[in-house]
Amino acid sequence: MADAPAAPRPRTLFEKIWDRHVIRRFDDGACLVYIDRHFVFEVTSPQAFEALREAGRPVRRPQATFAVADHNIPTTRGRSDLSGEEDGRAQLKLLRENTRAAGISYFDMRDPRQGIVHVIGPEQGLTQPGLTIACGDSHTPTHGAFGAYAVGVGTSEVEHILATQTLLQRAPRTMRICAEGRLPLGVTSKDLILSIIGKIGMAGATGCAVEFAGATIRGLSMEGRMTVASMAIEAGARAGLIAPDATTAAYLAGRPFSPAGADWDRARAYWDTLFSDSDAAFDVEVAVRAEDVEPMVTWGTSPDDVVAVTGRVPDPAAVADPGKAEGMRRALDYMRLAPGQRMSDIRLDKVFIGSCTNGRIEDLRGVAEVVRGRRVAAHVTALVVPGSMQVKAQAEQEGVADILTAAGFEWREAGCSMCIGLNADRLNPGERCASTSNRNFEGRQGAGGLTHLVSPPMAAAAAINGHFVDVRKLAG
Numbered sequence: 001m002a003d004a005p006a007a008p009r010p011r012t013l014f015e016k017i018w019d020r021h022v023i024r025r026f027d028d029g030a031c032l033v034y035i036d037r038h039f040v041f042e043v044t045s046p047q048a049f050e051a052l053r054e055a056g057r058p059v060r061r062p063q064a065t066f067a068v069a070d071h072n073i074p075t076t077r078g079r080s081d082l083s084g085e086e087d088g089r090a091q092l093k094l095l096r097e098n099t100r101a102a103g104i105s106y107f108d109m110r111d112p113r114q115g116i117v118h119v120i121g122p123e124q125g126l127t128q129p130g131l132t133i134a135c136g137d138s139h140t141p142t143h144g145a146f147g148a149y150a151v152g153v154g155t156s157e158v159e160h161i162l163a164t165q166t167l168l169q170r171a172p173r174t175m176r177i178c179a180e181g182r183l184p185l186g187v188t189s190k191d192l193i194l195s196i197i198g199k200i201g202m203a204g205a206t207g208c209a210v211e212f213a214g215a216t217i218r219g220l221s222m223e224g225r226m227t228v229a230s231m232a233i234e235a236g237a238r239a240g241l242i243a244p245d246a247t248t249a250a251y252l253a254g255r256p257f258s259p260a261g262a263d264w265d266r267a268r269a270y271w272d273t274l275f276s277d278s279d280a281a282f283d284v285e286v287a288v289r290a291e292d293v294e295p296m297v298t299w300g301t302s303p304d305d306v307v308a309v310t311g312r313v314p315d316p317a318a319v320a321d322p323g324k325a326e327g328m329r330r331a332l333d334y335m336r337l338a339p340g341q342r343m344s345d346i347r348l349d350k351v352f353i354g355s356c357t358n359g360r361i362e363d364l365r366g367v368a369e370v371v372r373g374r375r376v377a378a379h380v381t382a383l384v385v386p387g388s389m390q391v392k393a394q395a396e397q398e399g400v401a402d403i404l405t406a407a408g409f410e411w412r413e414a415g416c417s418m419c420i421g422l423n424a425d426r427l428n429p430g431e432r433c434a435s436t437s438n439r440n441f442e443g444r445q446g447a448g449g450l451t452h453l454v455s456p457p458m459a460a461a462a463a464i465n466g467h468f469v470d471v472r473k474l475a476g
């Protein structure tokens with residue numbers, strides 16, 4: 001009698017996507033993985049294109065490759081290829097020439113589809129469940145919010161993908177972070193991810209493909225899910241994934257590059273298979289209670305240097321590990337803060353609302369809700385930089401932009417802007433900023449600049465009051 005066929009091995013969401021894309025497994029464990037979508041931008045692509053040219057190789061699949069200008073472009077009205085800073089202008093010129101020569105679609109700064117690469121991929125429907133996605137940028141895991149395996153790569157890998165449409169990688173370890181319960185009013189997905197990073201640490205997910213799961217995550221909009229996935233890298237993760245569901249499909253329906261007609265039905269049927277089997281095993285499991293999350297503010301120079309806005313700057317003297325205490329002292333010194341200081345007493349010079357973590361329409365709506373009918377504090381300069389020109393247009397249409405400008409915010413064109421000091425939007429030395437971005441290391445927003453990471457409503461409340469306040473107390 002023949003044996004009954006073996007039951008299929010339970011697999012995680014990540015494993016299902018990975019298995020479908022591995023072309024070849026090598027003896028040393030490395031795998032050659034097919035890349036469905038490759039996003040390129042001005043900073044990490046020039047050398048890659050140059051190397052291809054030198055080797056006489058063409059771009060393997062230009063139609064799977066999409067380019068955009070975002071990191072070092074100006075965000076001022078009337079900008080052009082000629083109006084940015086010198087290094088940026090040179091990189092933009094190369095990106096234009098390289099994409100034109102290779103036949104790659106390029107959303108330049110005059111294109112209404114332009115924006116931060118991790119905002120426009122989903123917005124255009126280029127980011128879809130089950131795809132492998134690569135980009136020479138560490139925040140590529142953002143796209144994993146759609147149930148894609150999306151990884152940031154280095155310039156030599158950009159070259160490899162341009163040449164072969166494949167990437168050589170070992171399978172990552174797997175981690176599941178399960179969040180249950182409802183986020184309290186005034187607490188956002190940004191607070192959730194900051195508190196997760198605070199809990200597991202900046203190396204807590206090193207090298208892992210992290211699946212964010214649980215009722216809290218399922219309850220988030222796509223914008224909220226992208227905020228969470230975008231910061232997976234800040235805990236060291238290689239990728240962040242969220243199983244696609246009806247929310248994902250509703251977001252993607254009708255977008256320019258989304259499947260349509262019979263293709264849509266086929267795609268939906270495939271997406272329905274993209275979840276972790278109930279008995280699939282993860283290398284690490286973490287549980288989070290959403291009810292316990294408060295509005296968070298970073299006090300130091302790493303995203304895991306974070307406390308609730310109701311708390312105080314921590315005291316290194318209370319930390320047993322001497323290395324850790326020394327690191328805290330250095331961070332406090334740089335941030336010009338003293339142990340025990342109330343977070344709500346920290347006075348701000350600038351407020352930046354934007355980035356691939358929090359530059360989407362829902363983020364701007366959240367800011368408008370807080371600042372409607374109020375004014376930015378006299379000593380604060382506040383900047384809103386939409387994540388894309390589509391977000392900008394939508395915010396203008398909805399009246400969100402009017403509320404923000406009436407409150408005294410500057411309203412800019414789309415780009416990475418003050419998230420990173422690669423363009424003219426920078427902090428001056430010693431300036432302190434409440435920022436909705438994702439990184440706060442020394443000099444990130446400009447040499448000597450002091451960054452505090454917060455959610456959009458918290459940044460809005462700080463802009464109005466000139467110091468941090470608990471946004472939950474501002475309601476109404």
Ligand SMILES: CC(C)[C@H](C(=O)O)[C@@H](O)C(=O)O
Pocket residue numbers: 043044071136137138139152420
């Ligand atoms: C400039 C780019 C390569 C960089 C990254 O990899 O993430 C930037 O986007 C960042 O956020 O630090």
Ligand code: SF4
Pocket residue numbers: 071116118137139355356357415416419420437438
């Ligand atoms: S917005 Fe900031 S984090 Fe995102 S890609 Fe641009 S520089 Fe990197």
